[in-house]
Amino acid sequence: xxxxxxxxxxxxxxxxREAPADWTARTATPVEQxxxxxxxxxxxxxxxxxxxxxxxxxxxxxxxxDIEIATDGRQALDRVMGAAQVLALDVVLMDVQMPVMDxxxxxxxxxxQVPQVRRPWIIAMTANAMEGDQSTCLAAxxxxxxxxxxxxxxxxxxxxxxxxxLALRRAGSD
Numbered sequence: 001x002x003x004x005x006x007x008x009x010x011x012x013x014x015x016x017r018e019a020p021a022d023w024t025a026r027t028a029t030p031v032e033q034x035x036x037x038x039x040x041x042x043x044x045x046x047x048x049x050x051x052x053x054x055x056x057x058x059x060x061x062x063x064x065x066d067i068e069i070a071t072d073g074r075q076a077l078d079r080v081m082g083a084a085q086v087l088a089l090d091v092v093l094m095d096v097q098m099p100v101m102d103x104x105x106x107x108x109x110x111x112x113q114v115p116q117v118r119r120p121w122i123i124a125m126t127a128n129a130m131e132g133d134q135s136t137c138l139a140a141x142x143x144x145x146x147x148x149x150x151x152x153x154x155x156x157x158x159x160x161x162x163x164x165x166l167a168l169r170r171a172g173s174d
Contacts, residue, residue: 034064035156039163041090043067044083046076046106047125048098052148056093056125059152063159073101080110080120089120091162093146093155096126096137104140111141117170121162125150 043060047053048071060067068089070076076092083089092110094103107122121144124137129147137145143165144158 036064044092046070047095056150073098073106077106092120092122107140107142123158
């Protein structure tokens with residue numbers, strides 16, 4: 001002590017049997033940008049289960065997103081209806097089974113009341129992974145479907161699909 005950076009680096013390189021130049025070159029590789037930087041989206045997570053809410057929030061945070069939260073279908077509907085006036089939401093990750101109003105009813109009302117060009121992309125999130133569940137969600141007006149438990153890769157792919165579809169939807173309205 002005091003610890004010197006260069007001495008520590010040399011000791012680590014010797015321990016790993018690598019030359020310091022090799023170490024420096026490997027650490028200088030560019031880090032991939034978070035998904036939120038590449039695909040900026042305003043996201044509402046509608047989820048009533050505390051564990052699922054925490055897990056999905058952490059995944060979205062890890063992807064670089066700041067999110068809004070609704071803990072029941074009525075809150076989600078109210079938030080989307082208020083946001084529709086200014087295009088404030090891009091994506092809603094909608095739990096299907098929630099108290100007060102379930103995700104299917106909330107989605108049906110959003111589809112009935114919000115013009116498509118202003119409507120957020122609605123992704124069903126449900127533990128129901130039985131045959132027919134996906135078609136029930138899509139028939140209610142949801143745009144995509146993810147089964148729980150939430151997985152980071154699946155959420156990222158769904159957000160990529162949402163970003164592309166929203167770009168097409170909004171370009172078609174011009």
